Structures are given as structure tokens and as C-alpha cells.
Amino acid sequence: xxxxxxxxxxxxxxxxxxxxxxxxxxxxxxxxxxxxxxxxxxxxxxxxxxxxxxxxxxxxxxxxxxxxxxxxxxxxxxxxxxxxxxxxxxxxxxxxxxxxxxxxxxxxxxxxxxxxxxxxxxxxxxxxxxxxxxxxxxxxxxxxxxxxxxxxxxxxxxxxxxxxxxxxxxxxxxxxxxxxxxxxxxxxxxxxxxxxx
Ligand SMILES: [Zn+2]
Numbered sequence: 389x390x391x392x393x394x395x396x397x398x399x400x401x402x403x404x405x406x407x408x409x410x411x412x413x414x415x416x417x418x419x420x421x422x423x424x425x426x427x428x429x430x431x432x433x434x435x436x437x438x439x440x441x442x443x444x445x446x447x448x449x450x451x452x453x454x455x456x457x458x459x460x461x462x463x464x465x466x467x468x469x470x471x472x473x474x475x476x477x478x479x480x481x482x483x484x485x486x487x488x489x490x491x492x493x494x495x496x497x498x499x500x501x502x503x504x505x506x507x508x509x510x511x512x513x514x515x516x517x518x519x520x521x522x523x524x525x526x527x528x529x530x531x532x533x534x535x536x537x538x539x540x541x542x543x544x545x546x547x548x549x550x551x552x553x554x555x556x557x558x559x560x561x562x563x564x565x566x567x568x569x570x571x572x573x574x575x576x577x578x579x580x581x582x583x584x585x
Pocket of ligand 1: 549
């Protein structure tokens with residue numbers, strides 16, 4: 389009796405350890421998820437007001453973005469978190485850095501242009517996709533204050549690309565089915581080659 393009690397306690401211990409590990413992995417991993425990881429297709433959850441993890445997650449995402457080669461934006465699903473966070477860094481200086489909680493496009497200009505885009509989650513390929521030339525975005529800052537951002541050109545394209553990620557949408561989804569198939573074929577070929585090395 390005693391033995392089986394001990395055994396079940398041991399089993400509970402293992403279970404607890406495994407659960408604790410998987411929870412901390414989800415929060416602390418922050419590795420870049422690549423296509424076709426399922427997290428990239430899921431619509432993200434809205435961040436609750438005053439979420440105590442928000443600042444830490446945005447800090448980690450900024451660090452991750454800085455580590456990448458030429459990445460200018462990162463959305464939370466790209467690091468495995470299905471939550472509505474985006475960071476953008478267009479270059480030196482804080483005026484080119486954006487940390488956005490629950491960003492939402494509230495206005496898009498009727499004029500569109502072709503934007504040449506790549507994505508850290510689909511490395512090695514790029515394509516031209518149509519984007520609105522100007523957008524207005526409402527978001528919350530680190531202190532959960534409501535802010536509005538009006539952007540044009542490259543920043544506007546970036547915002548559209550990253551906010552699409554929060555809805556489980558990727559830039560290749562704007563391509564014709566034929567072009568999407570072709571580009572994915574190229575991507576999988578490259579990935580296979582990289583994995584063989
Ligand atoms: Zn992307």
C-alpha cells in the first residue's frame with residue numbers, strides 16, 4: 389500500500405515537472421517559428437489590460453529581432469506566442485522603434501503599391517505583394533495607454549505585414565495560388581538542402 393502510494397506520488401511528481409517545463413518553454417523559448425508551424429496560422433488573443441508579462445515579452449521580442457539578419461519587424465506568433473504583440477525596428481534611434489500591444493488598422497488608403505517582402509518565418513524567399521500606401525493604426529503602449537499611429541510607405545507596409553501575422557495571415561497569402569505554390573516549392577527545397585548540410 390505504502391509502496392503504491394509512493395509510486396503514485398512519484399508519478400505526480402513527474403507529471404508536475406513535465407507540465408512545469410512545458411509552461412516555461414512556452415513563455416521563455418522565443419525561438420523563431422518557421423513555416424509551416426501551426427502557430428503562424430492561428431488568430432492571436434487580445435492582450436488583457438495591464439498584463440504584467442507585456443513589457444517582458446516585448447523586451448524579449450526586441451532582443452530576438454535584433455539578433456536576426458536584416459529583420460525589421462516581429463509579431464508574437466513568430467516566437468510561438470499566440471498573442472497580439474508586435475515590435476518594429478527600422479534602424480538606429482528610438483524614433484524608428486515601435487512596441488505595439490493590440491494593434492489594429494483603423495484606416496487604409498485606397499491607393500496601393502507593390503511591396504517587396506520577406507519574412508523571418510519563411511526565410512530565404514521574397515515576393516512582391518500589394519499593400520495600402522498609408523494606414524492608421526490604433527494600439528496600446530507599454531503602459532496600456534491608447535495611441536494612434538499614422539504611417540506611409542515602408543512603415544505602413546511593415547505594419548500591415550506584422551498585423552496580418554496576428555490574424556494568422558502571411559504575405560504569401562496575397563499571391564495567386566500558382567505563385568504561392570511555386571514560392572513554397574522553392575522554400576521547401578531550400579529548407580531540405582539546409583537540413584541535409
Ligand atoms: Zn513576417
